[in-house]
Amino acid sequence: MSYRERIGAQLADLKLPGAMEALDGILARIDGGELAGADAIEALLGSQIELRNQRRLQTAMRSSRLPAIKTLADFDFTFQPSIKREQIESLHQLGFVERKENVIFLGPPGVGKTHLALSLAVATAQGGRRIYYGSLADLIDSLEEAQTSGRLNQRLKTLTYPALLVVDEIGYLPITRNGAMLFFQLMSRRYEHGSTVLTSNKGFEEWGSIFGDDVMASALIDRLLHHCHIVNIRGNSYRMKNHTELYKTLNYESEDLQTHGKTTRTRRRKETATT
Ligand SMILES: Nc1ncnc2c1ncn2[C@@H]1O[C@H](COP(=O)(O)OP(=O)(O)O)[C@@H](O)[C@H]1O
Ligand SMILES: [Mg+2]
Structure with a gap:
């Protein structure tokens, strides 16, 4: 049995699906010389912890009435x-x-x-x-x-x-x-x-x-x-941040309207004249 198979079997025995899922990628990084020793152990355990935390959060979302996930x-x-x-x-x-x-x-x-x-x-x-x-x-x-x-x-x-x-x-x-x-x-x-x-x-x-x-x-x-x-917290609204940008865009548009307004108005008058 290869390392991969032995470790995979151990992780399955311990019921650690997050670590199992990450195992191949981690072994590939070890082969590639990107990861070694304690870093590899940390990465493997970290994957399991991440999955566990994700599941905990999902469970909490169902019962806690949290309106959104913010981090x-x-x-x-x-x-x-x-x-x-x-x-x-x-x-x-x-x-x-x-x-x-x-x-x-x-x-x-x-x-x-x-x-x-x-x-x-x-x-x-x-x-x-x-x-x-x-x-x-x-x-x-x-x-x-x-x-x-x-x-x-x-x-x-x-x-x-x-x-x-x-x-x-x-x-x-x-x-x-x-x-x-x-x-x-x-x-x-x-x-x-x-x-x-x-x-x-x-x-x-x-x-x-x-x-x-x-x-x-x-x-x-x-x-x-x-x-x-x-x-x-003393500061500006983050919601207004987008509004400020929107506002600017609207302002530019209204400036456009002001410069082009004349032509529009003239055109409209002409249309009225023809009908
Ligand atoms: N500093 C920030 N960085 C990123 N997003 C922010 C920040 N401040 C506010 N937001 C976002 O802006 C929106 C309004 O913020 P929120 O927390 O609801 O404000 P408050 O509760 O103070 O009225 C939310 O979607 C929030 O995620
Ligand atoms: Mg609020």
Whole structure:
């Protein structure tokens, strides 16, 4: 039996399909002198880990309500200079999840708050931990629904269980007093129990009016901030980046219209004249 056959049989025995899939390519690179020794072992094991992480993410996507897969690799730091790259990279090492700390992304619309919250959730899922995603409004809706049907405790448990919960879009939609109380209960349960990543377009000083109650909002902020990393993003909307380009194009077009407008108008008048 050749090396290839023996290693292939071992990988099959251990049920490592990712490594098996990569084996031929890695052996070819070893033959080609591109890869040797420990690098080859690392590449083989790395292929298996990649497949496992991919599967973990697929499983998480089915149950976590994650709206999209966003990654740190897709994030353009040059567009958002107010963000400290080292801080974001360090958060993606997920020590904060182990320590059950929170992360809050604050900033105006389009600066990448949801993107970074999602990429932290993706990394957590790939690490094999449970995640869950919801906008504040959706989470409160689900809590109110559970309350009406007498299953609030169950729902609170479900939302307390994940190692990482994303609470997106605090401040976009008004919430009822009952909704605010339910959310407060959820955050009290999660406090020192699991990490929560929150995003808001409003500063903390405005959270009182979002939650309709200054006292509750400050008790909430107090718990959230106890073990917390705050990422304040000051910058332009990434969505507007494309719009700015579009806007420029439109502007050029309207300039074109201005220069050609006369002829168009004259032509139109002529057409009217003939009909
Ligand atoms: N710095 C960036 N690099 C790459 N894509 C970005 C960046 N910032 C935002 N985006 C993208 O722009 C869109 C809007 O960003 P999002 O995270 O939803 O903004 P926010 O939640 O702050 O309103 C998303 O599709 C996101 O992936
Ligand atoms: Mg957002």
